[in-house]
Amino acid sequence: MKYLDQINGPDDLKQIPRDELGAVAREIRGRIIDVVSKNGGHLASSLGVVELTIALHYVFDIPKDTLIWDVGHQSYAHKLLTGRHRDFDTLRKYKGISGFVKIKESPYDAFTVGHASTSISAGLGMCYAKALKQDNSNVVSIIGDGSMTAGLAYEGLNHAGDLQQKYIVILNDNDMSISANVGALSSYLSRTLSHKKLQNMRNQFGQFLKSVPKIGDDMYGWAKRWEESFKTFVTPGMLFEAFNFDYFGPIDGHNLDHLIDILSNIKDPDSPVLLHVTTKKGKGYAPAEKNPVYFHGVGAFAVDTGKSPASTSSAPPSYTTVFGNCMVALAKQNKCIVAVSAAMPEGTGLSHFAEQFADRFVDVGIAEQHAVTFAAGLAAKGAKPVVAIYSTFLQRAYDQILHDVCIDSHPVIFALDRGGIVGEDGPTHHGMFDFSYLRSMPNMVVMAPMDENELVRMMQTAVAHQGPIALRYPRGPGQGVNIDYNAKAVDIGKAKVLRTGGDLLIIGIGRCVNDAMDAALQLSAKGIESTVVNARFVKPLDGDLILDLAGKIKRVVTIEEHVLAGGFGSAILELICDGGISGCRVNRVGINDVFIEHGSQAELRKDYGIDARAVVAAGLKLCCEK
Numbered sequence: 001m002k003y004l005d006q007i008n009g010p011d012d013l014k015q016i017p018r019d020e021l022g023a024v025a026r027e028i029r030g031r032i033i034d035v036v037s038k039n040g041g042h043l044a045s046s047l048g049v050v051e052l053t054i055a056l057h058y059v060f061d062i063p064k065d066t067l068i069w070d071v072g073h074q075s076y077a078h079k080l081l082t083g084r085h086r087d088f089d090t091l092r093k094y095k096g097i098s099g100f101v102k103i104k105e106s107p108y109d110a111f112t113v114g115h116a117s118t119s120i121s122a123g124l125g126m127c128y129a130k131a132l133k134q135d136n137s138n139v140v141s142i143i144g145d146g147s148m149t150a151g152l153a154y155e156g157l158n159h160a161g162d163l164q165q166k167y168i169v170i171l172n173d174n175d176m177s178i179s180a181n182v183g184a185l186s187s188y189l190s191r192t193l194s195h196k197k198l199q200n201m202r203n204q205f206g207q208f209l210k211s212v213p214k215i216g217d218d219m220y221g222w223a224k225r226w227e228e229s230f231k232t233f234v235t236p237g238m239l240f241e242a243f244n245f246d247y248f249g250p251i252d253g254h255n256l257d258h259l260i261d262i263l264s265n266i267k268d269p270d271s272p273v274l275l276h277v278t279t280k281k282g283k284g285y286a287p288a289e290k291n292p293v294y295f296h297g298v299g300a301f302a303v304d305t306g307k308s309p310a311s312t313s314s315a316p317p318s319y320t321t322v323f324g325n326c327m328v329a330l331a332k333q334n335k336c337i338v339a340v341s342a343a344m345p346e347g348t349g350l351s352h353f354a355e356q357f358a359d360r361f362v363d364v365g366i367a368e369q370h371a372v373t374f375a376a377g378l379a380a381k382g383a384k385p386v387v388a389i390y391s392t393f394l395q396r397a398y399d400q401i402l403h404d405v406c407i408d409s410h411p412v413i414f415a416l417d418r419g420g421i422v423g424e425d426g427p428t429h430h431g432m433f434d435f436s437y438l439r440s441m442p443n444m445v446v447m448a449p450m451d452e453n454e455l456v457r458m459m460q461t462a463v464a465h466q467g468p469i470a471l472r473y474p475r476g477p478g479q480g481v482n483i484d485y486n487a488k489a490v491d492i493g494k495a496k497v498l499r500t501g502g503d504l505l506i507i508g509i510g511r512c513v514n515d516a517m518d519a520a521l522q523l524s525a526k527g528i529e530s531t532v533v534n535a536r537f538v539k540p541l542d543g544d545l546i547l548d549l550a551g552k553i554k555r556v557v558t559i560e561e562h563v564l565a566g567g568f569g570s571a572i573l574e575l576i577c578d579g580g581i582s583g584c585r586v587n588r589v590g591i592n593d594v595f596i597e598h599g600s601q602a603e604l605r606k607d608y609g610i611d612a613r614a615v616v617a618a619g620l621k622l623c624c625e626k
Contacts, residue, residue, distance in 0.1 A: 003027050004085045009108075010057040013081055021058070021256050025050045029284040031088060032076045033303055039092050040299040040424065041099050044282040044292040045144065046076035048174050048253070052277055053077035055259035056140065059267060065138040066110045066126055070119035070147045072100030073296070074172070082108035092424040094599030094607075099425060114428020115393065116147040116366045120156030120169055127160075127167045138268060140168045146343065149365030154243075160272045161244030167272045171240075173250065174279045174292075240274045249276025254283060293346060316480035319473040320417055322452040324349025326459045327386065329485045331357050334463060336384040338362065342371045348388035348417050368393050372400035372412070379410035384463060388415040391431025391472060392422070402441050405468045409443040412469075413462040419448065419472035420511065420561030421605060426598030431472070432591055435509075436566035438470050439539040445469040445492060446538040448510030452478030453487060454536070460489035474511045474561070476601060495542035497549075501529025504619050505553040507546065509535045509568045512559040512589075512610065519615035528623050538568050546572065547579040555622040556586045561610050564590040585625070587618040 003024045007013050016024060028050050036043045054077070056067060062082075069075045079097065080088060084106065090096025101109045111122045123141035130137060147153055148171070160167055237247030248266060251258055259277070266273050281296075282288025287306025288295035301308045317325075331337045331353060339353050341363045354361040364371045368389055375385035387394075394401075394416060405412045419431040438446045445465065449455040455473055462469045498513070499520055508516035513534045520530040531549060535541065550556055556576070558569035569588030576584050591608055605611045 001027060001031070001085070004031060004080060007081060007085065008083050010060075010062050010081060013054070013057050018058075018257075018260065021054055025054055025256070026284070028054075028077050028080055031080060031085070033285050035088055035091050036076075036298065037301050037303045039089075040297075041076070041092055042073040042297050043285070044288045044295040045074040045174070047283050047285055047288060048279040048281045049074045049142070049172060050077045050283070051254045051256050051259060052142070052170070052172065052279065053081065055256060055263055056142075057081050059260055059263040060138060060140065063108050063110065065140065066123070067108070068111050068119045068123045068126070068139070068141045069101050069113060070141065070143040071116045072113040074142075074144065075101045078108070079106075082106055092598060094603045095597070098598055100428060102426075112428070114426070115396065117143070117150035117152045119143045119147070120153050120160065123169070124156055124160045124163070124165075124167060127165045128163070131165055136166075136268075138166070138168060140170060142170045142172055145171065145173045146366060149343065150367050151369065157240070157243040157245070164244065164271045166269050168266060168269060169245070169272070169274045171249070171274060171276045172253065172279055173276060174281045237274070237276065240276075243272075245272045245274040247274050247276065249274075250278045251275065253277040253279035297347075316478045317452065317483075318349075318477050319452055319455060319475070320347070320349040322349075322455055322478060322483060323388070323415060323417070323459070323473070324352055326456050326485060327353045327388075328356060330459060330463055331360065334384060335360075336382065337463070338375075338378055338383045338385045340364065340371050340375050340378075340385050340387045342366060342368045342389050342393060344388075344390065344393075347390070348415070350388055368397040369400050372397040373404045375412045376400070376404040376408075376410045379405075379412050380408075384411065384413070386413040386415055386462075388417065390418040390429070391416040391420075391434045392418065392429050395433060395437070398437060401438070401444075401468070406441045406443045409467045411466050413459075413465075414438075414468070414470040415459075416470060416472040418475045420474045421596060421601050421608075421610065422475050423601045423604070424598050427595040430596050432561075432563050432596065434470070434472055435538050435560065435562045435568050436570075439571060440566070441468075443467050444539065446472070447490070447492075447536055448472045448538065449536075450479075450508070450510060450513035450534050451481045453481045453483050454490070456483060456485055457487045457490045458536075460487065461492060464489055465492065472510065479514060490536060493537050493540040493542055495536055495545050496534045497531065497545070498534055499530065499532040501531050502553060503528045503555070503623060504530040505533070505549050505556045506530050506559070506615060506619065507533045507535050507556065507572060508559045509538060510561065512561055515610070515612045515615055516557075516559055518612035519619065522612060522616050523619050526620070528619060530619065535568070538571055541571060541575055543575055543579065546575060547581060550576055550579075550584050551581050554581075554584050555619075556584060557589060557615055557618045557622065558586065559589040559610070559615050561605075562590055564588050564592060585622055587622055589614045589618050 004027055032046055087097055092099040098105055100114045103109055103112045119141040123139045127139045240247045281292035299308055338360045339350050341350055343366045345351050345354050375387045378385040416434055422429045438444055447458050449458050458471050506516045516532050520532050523530055558572050560568040569590055573586055
């Protein structure tokens with residue numbers, strides 16, 4: 001590594017001659033491709049912002065000047081330029097470098113991210129705090145065009161335009177199509193008009209026009225409208241001008257000279273500035289350029305072909321795949337079913353549904369709040385909406401679930417993918433809180449399958465139910481059971497006894513029921529016989545069955561891949577307490593009051609005690625107590 005071995009921070013980058021920065025970009029791309037091909041990660045978006053990242057660190061004084069990356073999918077080049085090159089091989093590995101921007105990891109990471117559309121609001125808050133401290137350094141938020149589909153981004157823009165503090169927002173546009181001629185013209189104009197002298201002259205001329213007696217305000221208004229009309233003719237910037245931002249762009253995000261020139265020009269603005277930069281996802285790696293969706297978040301792959309290694313095992317289909325197939329089967333039977341996605345049709349398994357039922361598939365973009373209230377409107381007029389969203393992202397729509405769905409008990413189905421420990425994406429992506437907040441909502445039913453066939457049965461239950469209902473399932477392959485897409489529904493609130501024994505009662509929910517069964521076998525080898533119950537439902541619980549068993553056995557272990565606070569185990573404790581079962585002792589296995597870091601699912605389940613071994617330990621403790 002000719003350059004990266006020399007770069008321990010932005011000051012080292014600034015020592016490299018400007019005409020050699022293109023070579024730095026090529027070296028960064030090679031390093032990213034090499035590591036992601038082994039570890040997996042967000043490749044296409046990170047490759048697309050290499051030149052922009054170099055230019056930002058070249059022009060600004062980071063970390064005195066503050067960079068905020070939206071989502072963090074595109075932060076790999078930033079990590080390489082800020083002292084993490086030598087540890088970059090640990091990207092997304094257990095106890096290694098995070099795949100996202102993380103305050104605890106580096107002083108160059110200004111704000112921990114992982115969910116979209118937060119950068120503008122967070123950046124504006126930092127601007128305000130700096131102003132209070134009379135700190136005149138810059139704040140720069142970089143937001144991708146996909147994140148501009150969320151209302152939070154526009155709330156931030158609106159407030160920033162109102163406050164009129166110095167603030168720079170960079171729109172990384174890697175999807176919008178702009179013709180070459182218009183792009184070239186607007187790039188030239190933006191680099192020219194952004195120059196400090198011209199900006200000062202523009203402001204002074206505006207003040208002069210306003211000072212002309214009687215007609216000054218009218219003259220200023222006419223000049224302002226002419227400028228806006230001209231910008232609209234050559235750029236798509238009118239929207240941002242309406243938010244009281246000075247707009248510049250679009251600029252070619254892969255032209256380092258142009259980027260450095262304009263960033264130098266707009267540095268230290270007097271009021272909010274938005275720079276529109278166009279980039280290409282996957283830039284510099286042909287397979288990623290050709291298929292940026294696949295390489296958005298990708299597993300290990302061969303660099304020379306871009307293909308993932310062929311699986312040598314007959315792994316069962318993932319829960320996501322089974323859900324997607326089930327949706328297609330159900331939609332053929334029920335014309336009222338409408339699938340709603342928040343910019344994740346591939347990730348939630350709905351691609352085939354979208355192809356076969358285009359008129360019944362709606363992708364609202366990164367707008368989970370809108371997705372839920374939109375679904376409530378669908379349900380209010382007789383449709384059967386299925387809102388398929390990752391558990392971690394549904395958190396953003398808490399109020400809409402409670403207020404717009406549950407109060408009037410609209411029959412909206414929530415399909416929560418990635419429930420529990422997700423893996424390498426870390427604390428922003430683990431789905432650890434859904435049981436707690438959903439079960440507290442009146443009218444809501446909450447269930448979780450122990451295997452992929454039970455997922456299909458629960459989907460049948462959800463479609464038949466005339467109220468809000470949530471189905472939560474994990475990331476990754478199923479248990480390998482036979483799947484019957486015509487299987488009958490599960491009765492709401494009914495658990496199932498899988499094994500009987502008089503020494504210990506183990507109650508599991510979701511994927512963890514399989515850990516409970518493994519633990520029962522291990523305990524049996526030690527002379528302890530357990531009854532194992534697949535609860536199926538977090539709400540409503542099968543009170544009659546559980547209270548009867550708890551009253552007889554008196555020793556209970558619960559297991560859930562979820563935080564303990566307010567979760568499934570808490571629901572069992574409440575049931576036993578309210579049921580008046582005296583002398584019953586309960587040990588809960590779940591996640592303590594911590595955020596889970598990144599790593600493989602197996603490593604994390606072992607480290608945080610969400611496995612059969614933890615159940616065995618909890619059972620032995622109960623059975624050995626007097």
